[in-house]
Amino acid sequence: MSALKTLLFLFVAGGLGGLTSGLLVWALGAIGITPALGFNMVPELTIGWMARRVFASGLWGVIFLIPIFNTSPVTKGGVLGILPWLSSILIVFPYTMGIGFFGLGLGMGTPIWTLFFGAVWGVTGTLFLAKFSPQIK
Numbered sequence: 001m002s003a004l005k006t007l008l009f010l011f012v013a014g015g016l017g018g019l020t021s022g023l024l025v026w027a028l029g030a031i032g033i034t035p036a037l038g039f040n041m042v043p044e045l046t047i048g049w050m051a052r053r054v055f056a057s058g059l060w061g062v063i064f065l066i067p068i069f070n071t072s073p074v075t076k077g078g079v080l081g082i083l084p085w086l087s088s089i090l091i092v093f094p095y096t097m098g099i100g101f102f103g104l105g106l107g108m109g110t111p112i113w114t115l116f117f118g119a120v121w122g123v124t125g126t127l128f129l130a131k132f133s134p135q136i137k
Helices: 003-030 047-065 073-080 082-097 101-106 110-132
Strands: none
Touching: 003 047, 003 110, 047 073, 047 082, 047 110, 073 082, 073 110, 082 101, 082 110, 101 110
């Protein structure tokens, strides 16, 4: 597989993960589940919000090349989802959004919920790659 095609598959895998986790963040917030359980992020479902999320997640897709747990896409995705999660709780939340380390400004449940959404991102991406581009392990 050419390098460009590989990068395209990785970007699509990451973007699909971002779309899936973004819709889940929105849906669970909109119906009140995450706010009730300590994560007070209820984003508006807008094209702009989703586009930023999908694009950034697409860029993160390159980490699917890390050669761990290649026989289990679910395990690999769940573990690799930790990397963007760490970026969120240690860089994005405190420095970009101004809501403190671990995003605690959004509630005490933020670290756990964002870890869950990171795992959803990773599993979605690795399952996509396993199905449509199995040579990328």
